[in-house]
Amino acid sequence: MIIPIVIIAIIVIIGIWVWALYNGLVRGRVRVQEAWSGIDVQLKRRSSLVPNLVETVKGYAAHEKEVFENVTKARSALMSAGDARSAAEANNQLTAALKTLFAVAENYPQLRASENFMQLQKELSDIEEKIAYSRQFYNTNVMDFNTKIKVFPNVLLANSFGFKPADFFAATESERADVRVSFK
Amino acid sequence: MSIYSEISANQRRTWLLMALFIIMVAAVVEVAAWLLGGGYEAGVIALIASALFVVFSYYASSSIVLNISRATEVKHDENPDLYHIVENLCIGAGLPTPKIYIIDDTAPNAFATGRDPQRAVVVVTKGLLQKLDKLELEGVIAHELSHIRNYDIRVMTITVVLIGLVALIADVTLRLTWFGAGRRRGGDRGAGAAIMLAIALIALILAPIAAQLIHLAISRRREYLADASGALLTRYPEGLARALEKISTDKEPLEAANKATAHLYIVNPLKDRGSFMNNLFSTHPPIQERVQRLRAM
Numbered sequence: 001m002i003i004p005i006v007i008i009a010i011i012v013i014i015g016i017w018v019w020a021l022y023n024g025l026v027r028g029r030v031r032v033q034e035a036w037s038g039i040d041v042q043l044k045r046r047s048s049l050v051p052n053l054v055e056t057v058k059g060y061a062a063h064e065k066e067v068f069e070n071v072t073k074a075r076s077a078l079m080s081a082g083d084a085r086s087a088a089e090a091n092n093q094l095t096a097a098l099k100t101l102f103a104v105a106e107n108y109p110q111l112r113a114s115e116n117f118m119q120l121q122k123e124l125s126d127i128e129e130k131i132a133y134s135r136q137f138y139n140t141n142v143m144d145f146n147t148k149i150k151v152f153p154n155v156l157l158a159n160s161f162g163f164k165p166a167d168f169f170a171a172t173e174s175e176r177a178d179v180r181v182s183f184k
Numbered sequence: 185m186s187i188y189s190e191i192s193a194n195q196r197r198t199w200l201l202m203a204l205f206i207i208m209v210a211a212v213v214e215v216a217a218w219l220l221g222g223g224y225e226a227g228v229i230a231l232i233a234s235a236l237f238v239v240f241s242y243y244a245s246s247s248i249v250l251n252i253s254r255a256t257e258v259k260h261d262e263n264p265d266l267y268h269i270v271e272n273l274c275i276g277a278g279l280p281t282p283k284i285y286i287i288d289d290t291a292p293n294a295f296a297t298g299r300d301p302q303r304a305v306v307v308v309t310k311g312l313l314q315k316l317d318k319l320e321l322e323g324v325i326a327h328e329l330s331h332i333r334n335y336d337i338r339v340m341t342i343t344v345v346l347i348g349l350v351a352l353i354a355d356v357t358l359r360l361t362w363f364g365a366g367r368r369r370g371g372d373r374g375a376g377a378a379i380m381l382a383i384a385l386i387a388l389i390l391a392p393i394a395a396q397l398i399h400l401a402i403s404r405r406r407e408y409l410a411d412a413s414g415a416l417l418t419r420y421p422e423g424l425a426r427a428l429e430k431i432s433t434d435k436e437p438l439e440a441a442n443k444a445t446a447h448l449y450i451v452n453p454l455k456d457r458g459s460f461m462n463n464l465f466s467t468h469p470p471i472q473e474r475v476q477r478l479r480a481m
Contacts, residue, residue: 129272
């Protein structure tokens, strides 16, 4: 009589554990998605400012075609990016391209003095800071989630339920590397 | 301890504080009524009244705190730089952006209040904005945001109304009666002086009890914890360390702060360190120790 009760109790306990773990994993995944949408909002804001910026700079430095092309290319790559990894890469490209653009703008005193340009510059640097902070929040959540699905015994269940580790939103080499400015 | 257990511990502490307040007020009134030969009615009335007061203070304490601190709200366009700092750090912490209030005082200091992150308020003085650079200001704001995230603000704010005001009233009574007793040394009003002395005695007993309760509600560990998680948010402990040094070495007193609200501030705003009463109510860990811990990170 006692053995079946013990077996049933064990099954119930395991069932409750699986249930709690599954819900915890789902919550973790939702948190990661939420944090990602926080980055996404800022990336969209950034790419929507770019055309305006390009137009403003063009008004003073129309012949710097290569710079504009790079910025526009990076922007469209960012807009079409689907997942965290490619978005991070495109965003880093855009950062590099914008750095060149601002370096070029240094050579046009009138442009630097223009109200519109200064406003855009300020706004962009604020957005960049916001991206940095939302990246920090996202990466913290990703780390929590990835740890949760990789530790034993969670890993047994996470695998069979199909939970996959999320990608970090990393600052890659292109962001850290020096920007080379060409004056053609 | 994780942030979630920190939150539930704070919520428990708030409930405990409110229950204790109700029971203590009712008990004191009932004992007094019994000594004067009354029945249980006074105790029941006190029980209901103090329960109502607790409910009221749960909802109103943050506006009371803002009022007695003479803080006014600042909108995005009035100070966009400050707003962006708060907004950005909130993104990093995953918090909704709180309201920002400013105290028009040149003494640098800051605190946070509210009952949950959705209704939180960050308060800074004009002096803080003038005397700190951006990195230091970020450190201070991040410290306050950690208080918001941990629900420290709920316990700390309700403490102001439930215990701090008792302490404040006791303190003021004490001063008044001392002053009064000195003036009436002529001895023309014997009965009046005796009543005053009795009130002073009650105040003298009440003040240390209130102070002890504040210490129980607001542990020093809370400040260390907020320092640490603030530094984790900005990834730059040195900013907060420098800010703490600047705020604590500043000579100006903060007029709007008093014994009831002192425990809210990031650095003790009461400058009169020699005073026995001020030391009694000090819930702040020593600045050197905080700075040292930050620099060791």
